[in-house]
Amino acid sequence: MNMTLHTLDQEALGSLLASLGKAAQDYRFEVAPNPCVGAAVLSGGQVVAQGFHSAYGGPHAEVVALEAAEASEVPRHLWDTLVVTLEPCSTQGKTPPCVEAILAAGIRSVVVGSLDPNPRHRGRGLRLLQAAGVTVHLLEGFSRLEDVSPHFLRWTADERVRRPRPWVIAKWAQTMTGQLSPPADVGLGRTISSIESLAEVQELRANVDAIVTGVGTVLHDDPRLTVRAPASTDTPPARYILDAWLRTPPDARLFQEPGPGESGGPVTILCLPGSNAVRWRALEEAGARVLRVRGEDRLHLRLLDVQQLLWLNGHRRVLLETGPTLLRNYLEGGLVDQIKLVTAPIRGGRGESLADWLQEARLKQPRMRECGADSVMEAFLSVNF
Ligand SMILES: NC(=O)c1ccc[n+]([C@@H]2O[C@H](COP(=O)([O-])OP(=O)(O)OC[C@H]3O[C@@H](n4cnc5c(N)ncnc54)[C@H](OP(=O)(O)O)[C@@H]3O)[C@@H](O)[C@H]2O)c1
Structure with missing residues (x-):
């Protein structure tokens, strides 16, 4: 693919791609399993505006950059080039195709850093742009997916595509001793995180398709x-309870009508075959859908089957918010892709600690930061890299 580089030489474009790729990575935990992508609109060799894909299901980098360019003082007819780290999408996903947005903006040349790794889409976006008369230049090596979005390469790898399962984010809060329940006299014996961390949980919930928890958490x-608040969404995540023997109380708060400004997705309870029919009916009457899942050692639900069921129900990004029993089984089963671990300045605690698992865990692209009084660590898990 060719382009006459009127205004910028290859080296300058390469370093722009590299810096866009680096900045795009800041959003890795917000967008995964989607790729991190950065884009810039240029006019006469000058960057008019930049944009990044910054939220799962949110607008793509190209669209954000074009909107930012619209808000700039440089009029549309002077925009000549769009630089983007990954080939623009050409099909309707959660958002309309970026190729259409680029054409609608009248951009005449596009510089792309990497091709789409998905064989079904690879090169399609570029061909559509070329067919519409846009000059396209593929400038590989500066924003390689291996560097910018290794998680996306795994997500689109053959083995994962052949046996699909949702992207699982495990989020948990722990005390300084690694326990998931605080001492009985702290946070009503339940809450560990600061107000700021709790607010972030709401933002995270608003950006997943489903939440999974164990019956232990429901009971406790x-x-x-x-x-x-502070988050809101018109499409709240579906709620799944893993409850082999239907111990979920029909009067649990899960079944209450959400209050003003609050939204809750449908509740599904997963149980083992042979669960009590009376409890089943009571839970259905309370508003739940109850489904059977195969068992593991006739004790627990088989998590691989749970994952498959979630996938078949259309859930791609799933949040695991659960106690130590189910969390450990998910982690040790290699079914978690991303973790968010909140450590609060609380001494002691109750219940099992996951410190042993953490010590062995191979974390990828970890990020540590503060949130209120808490320390937050986010990372991808190397089992999937
Ligand atoms: N700090 C945090 O982030 C956090 C978050 C949530 C909860 N918690 C705390 O965790 C405590 C509850 O802990 P927990 O461990 O009992 O809760 P849990 O992990 O939420 O639930 C465990 C239960 O899930 C069911 N389950 C179904 N399939 C399973 C599978 N494949 N593997 C494992 N479990 C499966 C089991 O009950 P059945 O055999 O009956 O199905 C099991 O006893 C509470 O004190 C709560 O406050 C802390």
Whole structure:
């Protein structure tokens, strides 16, 4: 693919691609399993505006950059080039195809850093742009997917595509001793995180397709698993309870109507074949859908089957918000792709600690930061790299 580089030489474009790729990575935990992507609109060799894909299901980098260019003082007819780290999408996903947005903006040349790794889409976006008369230049080596979005390469790898399962984000809060429940006299014996961390949980819930928890958490905490302030969404995540023997109480708060400004997805309870029919009916009457899943050692639900069921129900990005029993089984089963671990300045605690698992865990692209009084660590897990 050719382009006459009127205004910028290859070296300058390469370093722009590299810097866009680096900045795009800042959003890796917000967008995964989607790729990290950065884009810039140029006019006469000058960057008019930049944009990044910054939220799962949110607008793509090209669209954000074009919108930012619209808000700039440089009029549209002077935009000559769009630089983007990954081939623009050409099909309708959660958002309309970027190729259409680029053509609608009247961009005459596009510089792309990497081709789409998916064989079904690879090169298609570029061919559509060329067919519409746009000059396209593929400038590989500066924003390689291996560097910018290794998680996306795994997500689109043959083996994962052949046996699909959702992207799982495990989020948990721990005390300084690594325990998931605080001492009885702290946070009503339930809450570990600061207000700021709890607010982030709401943002995370608003950006997943489903939330999964175990019946132990329902019995101990009676959570709602809804999306509420400061976040909001018109499509709240579906709620799944892993409950082999239908111990979930029909009067659990999960079944209550969400309050003002709060939204909750449908509740599904997964149980083992042979569960009590009376409890089943009571839970259905309370508003749940109850489904059977195969068992593991006739004890617990088989997590691989749970994952498959979630996938078949259309859930791609799933949040695991659960206690130590189910969390450990998910982690040790290699079914978690990404973790968000909140450590609060609380001494002691109750219940099992996952410190042993953490010590052995091979974390990829970790990020440590503060949130209120808590320390937050986010990372991808190397089992999937
Ligand atoms: N700090 C945090 O982030 C956090 C988050 C949530 C909960 N918690 C705390 O965790 C405590 C509850 O812990 P928990 O370990 O009992 O709760 P849990 O992990 O949420 O639930 C465990 C239960 O899930 C069911 N389950 C179904 N399939 C399973 C599978 N394949 N593997 C494992 N479990 C499966 C089992 O009950 P059945 O055999 O009956 O199905 C099991 O006893 C509470 O004190 C709560 O406050 C802390």
